[in-house]
Amino acid sequence: MYHFLMDINTLIINNLNHSLILFDENLTLKFLNLPAQELTGYSDRFINNISLSDFFYNNRYIDERASEVIETGEGFIDFEYKFENKNRNRRTVILEISKIADEDKFYVIVSLKDITRFKEMDNNIKNEERLNDLSRFIAEMSHEIRNPLGGVKAAASYLKRKFDQASFDLQANIKDLNNFLEIIIKEVGRINNLIEDLLSLSKKHKTSSEKVNINKIVNEIILLEQEALTNKNVEIIKEFDPSLPKIYASENALKQVFLNTLKNGIEAVKPETKGIIKIITKLDYTRNSPKFLKIEFTDNGCGISKKDIKNLFVPFFTTKEKGSGLGLAISQKIIYEHNGFINIDSVKNHGTTVTVYLPIEKRKYS
Ligand SMILES: Nc1ncnc2c1ncn2[C@@H]1O[C@H](COP(=O)(O)OP(=O)(O)OP(=O)(O)O)[C@@H](O)[C@H]1O
Ligand SMILES: [Mg+2]
The missing domain is CATH 3.30.450.20 (PAS domain)
Structure with a gap:
């Protein structure tokens, strides 16, 4: 035995x-x-x-x-x-x-x-995933650029056809021509915005050695959206903590985040209900000491379905006809660069809360 x-x-x-x-x-x-x-x-x-x-x-x-x-x-x-x-x-x-x-x-x-073989396999899979992501990104980006380019091409071709006509009367057609030139300018503007967004997604946002006041930034972006708020009859309710400390951050980058968040809220408002967007700024406490600034945007808009919620931060994900789907991807990148995070809670048909957390840190972020 x-x-x-x-x-x-x-x-x-x-x-x-x-x-x-x-x-x-x-x-x-x-x-x-x-x-x-x-x-x-x-x-x-x-x-x-x-x-x-x-x-x-x-x-x-x-x-x-x-x-x-x-x-x-x-x-x-x-x-x-x-x-x-x-x-x-x-x-x-x-x-x-x-x-x-x-x-x-x-x-x-x-x-x-x-585990050499396993690591090699794992690397191959990761490379393949990266390539797939890149291919999808390029396909979506090309599509986004091609749409407005199509508009530019159609408008320019129309103008050329008109000018080629022997009997063309400039004075009689001036209004029509002007409309087509406006289409060209608008569509080129769309391509430009898209390229700005793509750059925002790839660049590291300029750091600041200055401390910024979050309440002031939020007030400024509300002013920027005043026209859209009035047009869509959306009321803003502010609950700002006046004792919020200033933090080191890139003011322009944060403006971009809050502007996209507010725009998303306005765009989500249902035509049949009065739109209300509540913006709260406050300190977030962990074990009795404030660790984060918390900026909350709650709207009573269309909400987000469970199926869509996992895709919100994926570049080019959009449910809007005219959306590029880059707003939240850029916002998330900016907030991560500030060592913070974004959270989105939503109930379909009831509304959405977007919460941005920014750390209160003594040192500058770089
Ligand atoms: N407050 C909100 N209420 C309802 N849906 C929202 C809200 N915020 C974001 N979403 C959903 O998330 C998607 C992605 O938002 P994101 O800001 O990234 O892109 P977009 O608004 O579609 O386009 P862009 O911001 O580039 O104009 C939106 O298309 C929408 O479906
Ligand atoms: Mg958006």
Whole structure:
């Protein structure tokens, strides 16, 4: 029975796909299983009395971790260790070092699990995902640029046809021509805005060495949207905390965030109900001390369906005929650059709350 168990143990240990290397308390090699022989390039016939340091070619990292494990008794694990074997082959492994006690002695086990293939696969998948994202982004961007370009081309072609006509009477057509020129200017403007948005999505926003007043910024963007608010008959209710501290931030970038948020709120207002947008600024406390400024925009608009909510920050996601779907993607990027975060809660047909959290930090953000 004893022999049977010994045989079975050896069989199991050699058939694990982990490399196991056992050292005694003097850090002298006692055993290495077959996978360890394959991984390290050592055969167990040539390893008499070799020390842990020699076995791993005086690898300081492994030496130091092993000493720590012996001293503290606590196991060590590195989930992605680049290991170079005897034949100079580089492998990525999960490295584990543990101490096991046996009566009055102890042993140190070094376990290496080769994950090189898995890492390669993972990298391939990540590259493929990146390429897919990039292809989708380029397709959407091209589509967005092509739409207004189509308008420009149609208007310009119309004008050219008119001018080509022998009987063309400029005075009689002046109003018509002017309309088509306006279409061209408007559509070129759309392309320009799109390019501005794309630049905003790719650039790092200028940092500021100045502290900014959030209440003042929100007031300014309300003024900028006054016309749209009046046209759509939307009332703004403000609840500003006057004691809000100033924070280091890029004023222009934050204006862009709040402007898009307010515009989204106005655009969400249903024609049949009176629109109300409540804007609250306050301090957000964690364990009795203020950690964030919280800026909340709540509208009573159309709300967002559960299916759409996970896509809100994806570039080009829009449910609007004339939307580019870049507003929230840009806003999220800007807020992340300020070490803050954005949260959106919404109930379809009832309304939406967008909450921006900005950290109150002593140091400047860069
Ligand atoms: N307050 C809101 N109420 C309802 N839906 C919203 C609200 N805010 C955002 N959304 C939804 O999120 C989508 C994405 O918003 P985002 O601001 O990124 O793009 P957009 O407003 O569609 O276009 P753009 O801002 O580029 O003009 C919107 O199309 C809309 O479906
Ligand atoms: Mg928007």
